[in-house]
Amino acid sequence: MSTRTLAVVSAGLGTPSTSRLLADRLTSATVAALRDRGDDATVEVVELREHARDLADNLVTGFANAALRSSVDTVVGADALIAVTPVFSASYSGLFKTFFDVLDKDSLTGTPVLLGATAGTARHSLVIDHALRPLFAYLRAVPVPTGVFAATEDWAGGDGIDRALAGRIDRAAGELAGLVAGRPAAVRPVDPFEDVPSFEDLLRGA
Amino acid sequence: MQFGIFTVSDITTDPTTGRTPSEAERIQAILTIAKKAEEVGLDVFALGEHHNPPFFSSSPTTTLGFIAAQTQTLQLSTATTLITTNDPVKIAEDYAMLQHLAGGRVDLMMGRGNTGPVYPWFGQDIRNGIPLAVENYALLRRLWTEDVVDWSGQFRTPLQGFTSTPRPLDGVPPFVWHGSIRSPQIAEQAAYYGDGFFHNHIFWPAEHTARMVEFYRRRFEHHGHGAADQAIVGLGGQVFMRKNSQDAVNEFRPYFDNAPVYGHGPSLEEFTRETPLTVGSPQQVIERTLGFRDYVGDYQRQLFLIDHAGLPLTTVLEQLDILGEEVVPVLRKEFAALKPAHVPDAPTHAARVAARTASAAPQEVDAR
Helix, strand or coil, X not given: CCEEEEEEEECCCCCCCHHHHHHHHHHHHHHHHHHHCCCEEEEEEEEHHHHHHHHHHHHHHCCCCHHHHHHHHHHHCCXXXXXXXEEECCEECHHHHHHHHHCCCCCCCCCEEEEEEEECCHXXXXXXXXXXXXXXXXXXXXECCCCEEEEHHXXXXXXXXXXXXXXXXXXXXXXXXXXXXXXXXXXXCCCCCCCCCCHHHHHCCC | CEEEEEECCECCCECCCXXXXXXXXXXXXXXXXXXXXXXXXXXXEEECCCCCCCECCCCHHHHHHHHHHCCCCCEEXXXXXXXXXXXXXXXXXXXHHHHHHCCCCEEEXXXXXXXXXXXXXXXXXXXXXXXXXXXXXXXXXXXXXXXXXXXXXXXXXXXXXECCCCCCHXXXXXXXXXXXXXXXXXXXXXXXXXXXXXXXXXXXXXXXXXXXXXXXXXXXXXXXXXXXXXXXXXXXXXXXXXXXXXXXXXXXXXXXXXXXXXXXXXXXXXXXXXXXCEEECHHHXXXXXXXXXXXXXCCXXXXXXXXXXXXXXXXXXXXXXXXXXXXXXXXXXXXXXXXXXXXXXXXXXHHHHHHHHHHHHHHHHHHC
16 A cells, blocks of 8 residues: 555635535545555645735746745645636636646646536536646646536535536546556656756767 | 846836936946946956847947956956857957957856847757757857867857967966856856856745755866865845835835836745845845855855846945945955865956966976
């Protein structure tokens, strides 16, 4: 048995936030699915709302301040990522995109990701496939086949959660756990100061 | 240790008055600032090179040549010379010429330049930034150290039997620093040649500086130029001072809030916490600057950025007075007291000529 680090990024803005609610359900289902496969999980949640100004500052200054740096390190160092955004104007929110904009473009390469989105209407339900997947494809992350979209009506089931949504959550969590379990632990991004070619190689144009 | 100022040559609207200096005014202001730097006892004036507005300094050797003629002791340097987009042949010629005119008071800081559109204006491509810096500098060194050069490479036409003139003064080329914020390859380049490494140390958290300098020192030793703590390190820094620290904060805040690089983002307080920017009393600047040594070790050159973001000339000259009267004398004394004897001083032409003579003498004996 090994212990996996699961990073959770939620771009919800309200309190309580529907995106965070979905993120929490995806997280607990993933932790359970990992346990079924014999792995423990440590969960680290990053609420992007708390970094709204840090992210704007990062755009302006070109560097992450100490608070944002710590959340970035959490996400890029995790074994798996759950990323949930509300739908704004037919896509992920600007806050959500900004977080992934300030990451090093190679820092999520190969990371298994479960994608989630929330909206007021089911008419946005393709947003995961037409907006989020291309973003994570660019980052060369590995999104699981099932993305979980939840509209307001999905939360209106008898016991507070619709069974169809619960089924999608379990399926997605199982897919994520299946990708993570049995893999070697996440390797931290390569340290550029450990990987410099010799100057003789640089001179030869290597 | 050398102390001085460096300027990026920006022409920026003064946010407190809405007034933008003309190019003519700003160019004259830089000359005044440079001469004042010598007058208040600073050692170094370093000028940027840019080829796009809002910067004026496209031709640093012209400006530095003028300043050389009007100063006696000031060391003239660049911040930075674009080793990527300038033809290394022209750098060799221009700076050897300047070195003669200035009586050896010249060194250079090589940089890649980070403005993508500038590269094609000079026939290059920013994606080749590092290979250009490597090849061009390798050629530049040969042009300065070999009288007749045969050369061919990837980025410019071959040279056959080429002699760059004038030859470096006393046969000793200008000392070279390499500047980079976060490219280990450039620190490696500086270490490989035993050249100086300069970190601009402004606008970014100090951890970037610490890592780059540590890496450069380690590689300097690896390449056999001496112990890690004998590597030649320079740092930038940005300060604004008034007798009362709150006065400094109040006066500088509008310039900070509207500054081209970091304005409209973090607060002045956040940025001074996250980066080496220091806004406060002369004593605060002294303490913060002495603290730089804690994360880069004993170093040879400290340059301050003081004329950025639309600050008016009179204010800049007042800052120079404070630096010269209250800050630098204390820093000189304190840093000197802390520096172990085996750590070299900042390189000067006279010292390099003397070192060359000293190292050449035993070889002549061997030859006989």
